[in-house]
Amino acid sequence: MNEHVIVNIAGPLMSLTMNRPDKKNALTNAMYGALADGLQRAHDDPAIRCILIRSEGDSFTAGNDLSDFAAVSAGAAPTERHVTRFLHGLAMADKPIVAAVQGLAVGVGTTMLLHCDVVCVTDQARLTTPFVNLALVPEAASSLLLQARIGYARAFSMIALGEPVDGKTAVEWGLARYLVSADGLRAKALAVAHSLAEKPIGALRASKRLMRDGAQLLQVMDRESAVFAERLKSPEAAEAFRAFAEKRSPNFAKFS
Ligand code: COA
Numbered sequence: 001m002n003e004h005v006i007v008n009i010a011g012p013l014m015s016l017t018m019n020r021p022d023k024k025n026a027l028t029n030a031m032y033g034a035l036a037d038g039l040q041r042a043h044d045d046p047a048i049r050c051i052l053i054r055s056e057g058d059s060f061t062a063g064n065d066l067s068d069f070a071a072v073s074a075g076a077a078p079t080e081r082h083v084t085r086f087l088h089g090l091a092m093a094d095k096p097i098v099a100a101v102q103g104l105a106v107g108v109g110t111t112m113l114l115h116c117d118v119v120c121v122t123d124q125a126r127l128t129t130p131f132v133n134l135a136l137v138p139e140a141a142s143s144l145l146l147q148a149r150i151g152y153a154r155a156f157s158m159i160a161l162g163e164p165v166d167g168k169t170a171v172e173w174g175l176a177r178y179l180v181s182a183d184g185l186r187a188k189a190l191a192v193a194h195s196l197a198e199k200p201i202g203a204l205r206a207s208k209r210l211m212r213d214g215a216q217l218l219q220v221m222d223r224e225s226a227v228f229a230e231r232l233k234s235p236e237a238a239e240a241f242r243a244f245a246e247k248r249s250p251n252f253a254k255f256s
Pocket of ligand 1: 022023024026063064065066104106108134
């Protein structure tokens with residue numbers, strides 16, 4: 001249980017709602033834990049046939065909580081980093097996942113969408129993966145999946161320059177499936193989720209397993225995680241996290 005993640009089961013549908021709107025739904029270690037538990041439960045419970053990931057407030061999520069990153073960078077890592085369990089759960093999920101995205105989707109907020117099967121976005125959505133701006137590297141197998149989806153040129157601009165992608169462009173590039181108004185987002189995502197829940201689940205799961213190579217994704221994630229962990233401890237990253245906390249631009253000129 002976590003106050004910032006609401007798990008709701010209604011018939012065949014499990015909704016996982018990020019609920020920390022005052023912090024733009026930035027994801028803490030505890031929130032990753034609750035999301036990972038939700039995915040595991042959806043996997044284990046035969047009554048659940050579809051998962052919906054959504055959030056409260058004006059943003060989908062501002063990505064990993066930067067004070068959590070700063071703590072890891074300073075050597076105060078939690079005993080278990082639940083993000084790994086969450087990302088592995090996404091990579092291995094063979095029940096369909098629908099996402100409803102409004103406003104900002106930063107970092108893992110965008111890379112988790114690469115593991116969702118139907119993504120609905122609003123016209124106000126802004127997808128960004130500013131890993132290099134934070135002196136970090138791509139995660140969630142996005143070093144592979146993002147360029148596979150949108151091509152290297154666009155993927156590199158997103159990862160290295162932090163270029164945002166709006167909702168309309170996300171649909172054009174294949175990062176999302178449906179562009180909807182903010183008012184219609186929830187209804188559209190629920191309608192898609194319910195129609196998936198009515199499909200023959202055996203065929204649906206087998207199709208997902210054929211279309212996504214979970215074992216390969218885990219290998220890519222492990223490779224990324226090793227580099228990510230190194231980068232988190234780097235002086236460059238410490239400067240990036242300090243700058244965010246001090247509400248100023250980072251100065252990377254001193255690092256060679
Ligand atoms: N981690 C921790 N706190 C975060 C956060 C994050 N990733 N993103 C936003 N917040 C907090 C802010 O510190 C602020 O808290 P405060 O009210 O106590 O000061 C609150 O959420 C609102 O954010 P704010 O920056 O005032 O809103 P904004 O609309 O001006 O900007 C963002 C929103 C998301 C563009 C900006 O907050 C941002 O750049 N966040 C960092 C995103 C990021 O780099 N994520 C990691 C990706 S790997």
